[in-house]
Amino acid sequence: MPQFIRIGFYLALRQIRRASKWTTGLIIFVMILTFLNLVVVSGLLVGLIQGSINAHKEQYFGDITISKLDKKDYIENSPFILNVLDNFKDVDVYTPRYGQGGVVEANYQSAAKESEIDKASAPFSGIDPIKEDEVTHLSKRIIEGEYLVPSDYDKILIGSMLIKKYMPIESPGFTQLDNVGVGSKVRIKIGTTTREVIVKGILKSKVDTVSTQVFFVDKELRSLIGRQDYGLSTISIKLKPGSDPATVRDALLRAGVGQYAKVQTFEDGEPKFLKDIQDTFALLGNMISSIGLVVASITIFIVIFINAITRRKFIGILKGIGISGRTIEVSYLFQSIFYALCGSGIGLVILYFVLIPYVNTHPIDFPFSDGIIVATPYGTFLRVALLVFATMIAGYIPARMIVRRNTLDAILGR
């Protein structure tokens, strides 16, 4: 090992070991905050969207969704597909859904004119309440009233976004229902078919697909839309833990499901705009983190500069007794690395053992998603490397500035 590195390390080790505990603690604290700023800010911004994506997957899409082919109205030969799923070892549970667009009307009894009737267009879903709950835990979204049971007749669950009382939205072309709550009678219109039903429960979710829908028991909707061949609209599948969605998708296609329906993993079906938003937020996070990195570098520069300035005399003495400038610079470099690694190390522990588990169990309540912190090991490693590198530069420059000064001036404090 070159002499200047060996002695630089020797000096750094002793300076750190015998430095004021408070000063060392403060520098490491700054490094921890910097690290967290680097990782958590971008992690939160990405997590904001990721939370929304995860919720969409958990509350509606599942690991795999089977849906109708583009030119078809529904999934043909659905019983065959359900039979395939029943015999597929990787499939944990699935929920078949019938779907149809329609209109919900309220206050029609008291309205004098057709134009005074509250109307809201919505997608209608016919579900098996038990299977749906196993896959998407839909019952957990009930904020008022009760969840459906298979024997319910003429009862619906209605998404909160369709009701003004729960989520008033002023948007051109978007209509909501007024004075509708649990127990209210509303009128359902699908094409020319009309039926009066009772609101059994109100659903609220940050997943718009859920909170803008009207849910029926499957046989009810099937009878309303007259679909006697059991032609489903979608089937959302939850896989057994450890199963790879892409592998299962391919296996389903090989089993002939692809003849009648589209089979997509969540990643396949994820809208491109969500990916774009995620990338944009990641970029934004990186920009903010970069500012944090610059601030941290300046902080370390100042800390090392003050440290070097106050130790200028000792730097002079070191040079006076024959210790090379390069050795002294390396000793400050090692100190910077120590501070950066300590800060990052403690930051990693806080991030992976405190912050992420906590936020996962207590997501941040954003209006459109439950925010989590996304910190991939690769991204985090990259940020640690960046922080160490920036700190090394920030520590090296002031040390070099002081070391290059006249030896005698340094010793005499001139």
Add this chain to the structure above:
Amino acid sequence: MIEVKKLVKTYIDGDKVTPVLKEVDFKAEAGEFIAIMGRSGAGKSTFLYQLSLLDEPTSGEIIIDDIDTHDMTADEKTQFRLTELGYVFQDYALLPDLTAKENVALPLLMQGKSKEEAYSQAKTALEKAGLGHRIDFLPSQMSGGEQQRVSISRAVAHKPKILFADEPTANLDNYSSGLVMDMFKELHKEGQTIIMVTHEPEYGRLAERLIRFDDGKIVGEELIDHGYRKN
């Protein structure tokens, strides 16, 4: 051993020009113990800084062991100080983060000695200075006299050709000063070349050559025979 020719040092601060050394000529032989005395501002410390390569003279030559130091780069001077020179500062100049043993061992480590070897040599040097019981103490845990003896041990542990000392007893009480000067006498007896600046006549007279400085020039020289020098 050491030869100085027409050494000039002038400080320039804006329009203010302060000549401190004015064409000084000087010569020292190996094994000599030279004391430099003079009133404050006479230029004696500045002269020592130039000789020990801690400062850059304005003009003139400093030749040590036939090497013209004027041609050396800053890094070469640092290396030269490490291997050939030793320096004892007025205020001890110990590194506060290092123990006595580590302070003494540092130049030895820098010379490429192993930690065990450097520590062993440092321990021997400190024991010789009567500080065997203080080897693991930090400077802040030692008295001024002890610190100065550590400083001398550090300056001579690597067996330099010339030992420079700038008012080594200035901050010490009589007892500690006596111990420090005893170390110098002992080193001189062993053949160490010593050039020391002092204000105190009684310590100046411990040297075998006393040089008097005034107004940036050598104004007098006196030889003192103590009869203890090894030849």
